[in-house]
Amino acid sequence: MKNNIGLLLKKRAEISAEVEAFVEVERQRRYTFAELNERSNRVAQMLLAQGVKAGDRVATLLKNGSEFIETYYAIAKIGAVMVPVNWRLVAAEVAYIFADSGAETLLYDAEFDGVIDEVVRGETTAIKNWLRVNVPELPATPYSLDYEAMVTSSANTEPTIGAFDDDLLFIMYTSGTTGSPKGAMHSHNNMMWAQLTSLTTADMRAGDRFLLPLPMFHVGCLVPVSQLVHRGATGIILRDLDMAAMFRAIEQERVTIFMAVPMILQFMLMTPEREQYSMETVRWIATGAAPVPVAMIEQWQALGVAIYQAYGLTESCGPGTLLLPQDAIDKVGSCGRPQMHTELKVVDEQGKRIAAGSDEVGELCLAGNHIMLGYWNNPEATAEALRDGWLHTGDLCRIDAEGCVTICDRKKDMLISGGENIYPAELENVLAGHGKVQEVAVIGIASEKWGETPLAIVVLMPGEEAEEEELIGHCREHLAGYKVPQCYAFVTTLPRNASGKLLKPQLRQQYNSPAPF
Structure with a gap:
């Protein structure tokens, strides 16, 4: 069977038609897998009618919501390539990604009218199709089309599948903390293996209810979105990050698991709303981007919540290493061992492997079927990052005798x-x-x-x-x-x-x- 991520939604809709797929907390929307698949088909048919073809890049500037998810699966089905854009960027940064990716179609929230107007005035983009979401309460713009009107008037029939396996699924631009952002290219196979890697390392179950507070334009949320469909679990969507809304959603929607950066976990412990709502259903939280202090781990453990600590990159489609809850105290500061379907090595300046248990610092390298194909339109950066089947992360680390990795720093830091x-x-x-x-x-x-x-x-x-x-x-x-x-x-x-x-x-x-x- 050839892999197409969009087909996973079709299959899940056949197996679990009436199971709740996603809940939008703020907008009080609920979609079964059958309903989500039907919406995704309509979006696919709408994009095809706009002239989008397999291989075309489709940019999205969307907050968390059903539109993001249905668009993701629609683009996957027809074989186009999604370019999710960070909506916190300013107009010049957004325009750079549009131009670099060569996107000619954009789906965007009306909330970002100001940014898009500035991009349009700059005349630096090749965007031809401007599809505007959430327009009823706002006046139309002269260049945009009403997304919802076009979707609801489109057919709900399954489109012809336009991509498989190593064909591109999405281009996700790195955060650009050093230099211009680079577009990491990921295929349908990459995402399939990223899902399998995460599902077989952490404890996600059918029937789980996964809170989604992180932005979907980031791989740390996009992979869980895909996992939920693959596993048949339910996603609880937060459009904006708000502590009171998080606690309310956890209690009312009986959230069992979620992912958040340590900063959010700290805020959750500090906010007075924590005393107002129950967290008795939460089994575990996964976190990344920074180590979790012992005091914070112990506070969450006292609440009956286990902490997974992950290390990963946009370039690895998320998975890298994972520190399991049982090791959180003994291995504090570590990001754990390589996940399932992920290989790891640490090398010195000459590229020689450093043995586990050595105190020597080296560069962390990852391999696996979830590693990116390369950087879009950037062969030099690709050659630097991908060497002999290994992703050179640029992160310096030590590896202990038990195979646990501790990040020391970025090479440049x-x-x-x-x-x-x-x-x-x-x-x-x-x-x-x-x-x-x-x-x-x-x-x-x-x-x-x-x-x-x-x-x-x-x-x-x-x-x-x-x-x-x-x-x-x-x-x-x-x-x-x-x-x-x-x-x-x-x-x-x-x-x-x-x-x-x-x-x-x-x-x-x-x-x-x-x-x-």
């Missing part, structure tokens, strides 16, 4: 102090273990004496106070003396991108004064 390599993520892990520290970022700043020295930018737990010497003393218990940060800045928040990753370039720009030594 490493700093050299007094001739010694220092990996900021290692320092961040240690500082995060201090009971008063909520989150922390470490960057290198210029030092007349050492060349570079680490600066720790710290967010303390609410109501806590700490002196530099207290944190220095904590670090000395866990780090070699040359690694211990001597410089500190205390802040209320750290800048992060949409996927929850620290924006260290922004911090380096803000904290660019040299150390006093």
Whole structure:
């Protein structure tokens, strides 16, 4: 059987026609798998009528909702290529992705009229079909078509399947924390293996109700959306991230599992709404983008909730490593072992494999059928990232004797102090273990004496106070003396991108004064 992700929805609709597929909390919409498949067919027929063909790129600028999901499956069925765009980007960044991908069709929320108007005025895009979602309460624009009117007037018959296996399914642009975003290309096979890898490593069951608070334009939410259809479980959609809405949805929709970045988990523990709603149905939460401090793990465990900690990339279609709940305390700071259907190795500068149990730091490399095909229209970057069947992640790590990986840092984030390599993520892990520290970022700043020295930018737990010497003393218990940060800045928040990753370039720009030594 050839793989087409859209066919999974058709199959699920045949097997589980009346099972609830997705619930939109804010808009109070509920779709069975049969209804979702019918809507997806209408979208597919509408796109075909607009002249979209197999291989054509279709951009989406959509908030979380049924339109995103039905569009994803419609594009998959007809063999076009989805380009999900981060809706937090400004017009110039959005226009860059439109131009780089060569998309000629766009589906967008009317909420982003201002951004799209600016793109149109810039005349830098090849978009021909502008399909506008959620238009009834807003005046029409001169260039857009009413998505809902066109979908409901289209036939609900299954379209001819236009792509299989290694044909492109979507191009997802990296967050662009260094340089221009690159479009990671993923095929139908890539997504199929990403789903299987996650499903066979974590504990998702038929009947589970999975909360979806993260943006669907990110691989960390798009893969779970696909998994839910594959598994026959139910997705509970949050259009916007709101703590009260999350807790209300968890109780009312009897959520059993979900994924969130550590920052959200911390906010959930802090918000007063936690006392107002029950979380008794929640079995586990998966998280990624940063290690979870011991104190936070213990707080969630006290609530009866297990924590999975994942490491993955857009380029790996999500899966990489996973730290299981039973290892969360003993292996704190680690992101676990390679997931099912994923191979892993750590290599030195010469490309030689570093043995497990060594204290040596090397680059983390991943292999598996879920690894991207390459970067869209960027052969140089592809050749750099994909070598001899391995994805070179650019992340530096150690691997212990039990095969658990601990990320030390990005290659480009490493700093050299007094001739010694220092990996900021290692320092961040240690500082995060201090009971008063909520989150922390470490960057290198210029030092007349050492060349570079680490600066720790710290967010303390609410109501806590700490002196530099207290944190220095904590670090000395866990780090070699040359690694211990001597410089500190205390802040209320750290800048992060949409996927929850620290924006260290922004911090380096803000904290660019040299150390006093």
